Amino acid sequence: MNKIYDIIIIGGGPGGLSAAKSAAENGAKHILVLERDREVGGILQQCVHNGFGLHHFKEELTGPGYAQKCYDLVKDMDEVEISVDTMVLNIENKSDDKKIVTCVSPRNGLQKIEGRTVILTMGCRERTRGAIRIPGYRPAGVYTAGAAQRMVNMEGYLPGHKIVILGSGDIGLIMARRMSLEGCKVEAVLEICPFSNGLTRNIVQCLNDYDIPLYLSHTIVGIKGRDRVEGITVSNVDDSMRPIAGTEFDIECDTVLLSVGLIPENELSRELGVAIHPRTNGPVVDQHRETSIDGVFAAGNVVHVHDLVDFVSDEAEIAGKFAAIKATGNAKKATLDINVNAGDGINTCVPQHIRLTSGEDESVRLFMRAKSPQRKVTLHIKDGDGEVMKKPLAIVKPSEMIAVDIPAAKVKNIKSDITVSIEGAK
Amino acid sequence: MDKVQTKILNCIMCPMGCELTATMEDGVVTSVKGNSCPRGEKYAKDELTNPMRMLTSTVRIEGAALHLLPVVSKSTLPKGKILECAEALREIKAKAPVKVGDVIAPNILGLGVDIVASRDMAAV
Structure with a gap:
């Protein structure tokens, strides 16, 4: 009962399962996934239609098929333990590397479980x-x-x-x-x-x-x-x-x-004291998907509602990787913290800030939603000194998330807060 | 006289939803523009001559924790036959355990396409 987990993952949907896989691949040894339903897979189990997986798995899958794939990738991993029928009631932040998760299940009753880090992957619910x-x-x-x-x-x-x-x-x-x-x-x-x-x-x-x-x-x-x-x-x-x-x-x-519409399900995050962004209704995160609380990560629809589960998996893999790095004591100290602001034409942008470490920074993917549908626009990313990069986009729609990578070489040159905006064709 | 027509359609092969501009001459698609992968060209040609769709639905299942098993067609079916296929699936009952990819309704309506399970379902 006194086992300390490297990572406790709250929610066993595609976000939680993808985070678990990536965490195991990046050195975490003890990973626990807590799922309240009788099986993992989350909302995908009822999304029987196809169209999932083309980006992430390079094949077209149904919702249950995608869930199956996520599960198959972790079910035989020694590092990953999955507990279904388990409802998380509370998460406490004791210190930077000590989190206590209180949960309840028919099998184990009320439990308090300790983890070095936590990943929030609770998804969203309907309005x-x-x-x-x-x-x-x-x-x-x-x-x-x-x-x-x-x-x-x-x-x-x-x-x-x-x-x-x-x-x-x-x-x-x-x-x-x-x-x-x-x-x-x-x-x-x-x-x-x-x-x-x-x-x-x-x-x-x-x-x-x-x-x-x-x-x-x-x-x-x-x-x-x-x-x-x-x-x-x-x-x-x-x-x-x-x-x-x-x-x-x-x-x-x-x-x-x-x-x-959908609302990110953040009751646990709010109680824990994680800063919530007023537009996305999800935790404010950096490029590693770390929230405002040290050692608490978040990914998927709990951060911002995605239109593709593929991007949920991509994002969860980032969170899993950096939670693993943190839990194993290998995280680098950030030297510069840069805000990412949504400018003209942009409704939301995730991550909301980028923590840079001197020397080796990786490319950063920004996920954005446009305010209104437009054709032939240019996406600008600017810092205090001017243009960091720009990208022409043939079409933008609020329903289709825009994903743009800032290459590592350009990330390195950012010196101050950046603003992302969309400019229409002249 | 050649009848040249330009048709604008949205590719549905993946969630990208590329807008395609297809040129047709005498009922034959001669060029497709706007696609970002080869599937777009094939989609435009099929859609304008012989539209095809995947079918996803459910069938009843016995002996599992759930009452329904999600199923999917192994490949696309003629668009005009989709409703008939869905109706046929309502008469089928699977039996747990089932593995993802197991054939649940072979050669549906004689169209040469199998309907297979979308997921594993254990017996309880």
């Missing part, structure tokens, strides 16, 4: 009806898209037969196709923004293929029915997303699925 304040009664038949996805793909129930989906994020689009394949009629997908927030491929193969109409700049202003959803009232919205009076129309349906 609900309450979060977007749709007026009307509270009849049965209103679900978040992810809850419906779990019912249909893992538990074997259909939430209804005539479906309207609010929100054109990827989960909404994927569910439109999934419900169609199960014989349901999807009446419409509504999107409050003037553009879709899903991947283009999903508009094509999930909506266009099944002749499902997508109403941009529209939202639900009322849900009808007392015991069960009977229909919805839809309205056009103006530039500030306010419903326009007189544009309302009704759609008959028995089910409303909400795909209205």
Whole structure:
């Protein structure tokens, strides 16, 4: 019971599993993954569609297939221990190299476990009806898209037969196709923004293929029915997303699925005292994915919501590597701490700062989201002295994360805070 | 007279979603631009002449911790046959244990494509 782990990983989804693999490969000897579900894999287990893995594994996989691959890579590693059915209740920061994780499981009851470092990979959860304040009664038949996805793909129930989906994020689009394949009629997908927030491929193969109409700049202003959803009232919205009076129309349906955004799940991080960024709603991290607390790392959707699980794995491998280096006492002291600011046209940028050590610094990958869709733009990265680098981008969309590497040679030359911005074509 | 048409379409082979510009002459795709990998060119040609799609769905499973097993087509199927294939899968029942890649529905609807398990599922 007095075993001290090099790394305790909170969450056994693709982030946690990828972090564990990378940590083992980088010298950590005792790694513990804590997962609250009955098996690892996280949300991927209900994402039965394909399109995962092309970047990270160089092959196209389904969600469960991707989870399987992540698990297969660590299941026989002596360094990695996985504890399922285990809910983490609290993380305490005793000192730079002593963290206490309190968790509970049917097998071991309440436990306090000590680790030198912790990696937060709790992922995210869905925004609900309450979060977007749709007026009307509270009849049965209103679900978040992810809850419906779990019912249909893992538990074997259909939430209804005539479906309207609010929100054109990827989960909404994927569910439109999934419900169609199960014989349901999807009446419409509504999107409050003037553009879709899903991947283009999903508009094509999930909506266009099944002749499902997508109403941009529209939202639900009322849900009808007392015991069960009977229909919805839809309205056009103006530039500030306010419903326009007189544009309302009704759609008959028995089910409303909400795909209205994801929130990084940071209750544990907040309680631990990790600094949370107001835009990403996730921990502020450096390029090694170390948070504001020494020895606490974070990666994946808990840091910022990704659109590709491949990037979650990439990010988790970074966190795993540097947590391993820290846990084995090989971390180098940073000599310069540089902020990365989101400038014009950029909504979020991760990491939020770069800690440089003199001499050998590696290339740094920045993950960014644009504020609005634009074509033929230039991405500028500038410090106090001027341009660090620039990169032309054919297309940017808020739904598709921009990933840009600052080469090691250029990282070395950065002397002060940098700002990333997008400039349109002249 | 040659009928030259330009078609703009979004590649769906991966989440990159490249915008492709395809030129067609007499129903034959003569050039594809905008793709960042060879899969884009093939996609444009197939999409404009014989559209194909992967199928992912679930089948019932007996003897596992879960009621459903996720499945995927081994390769693409004609787009027009996807709904029929999904319907056929509703009649199939798998039995645990299953290994990822096990054939669950061989040669679905005689289209020459196997439907296989997406993941391992242990017997309980």
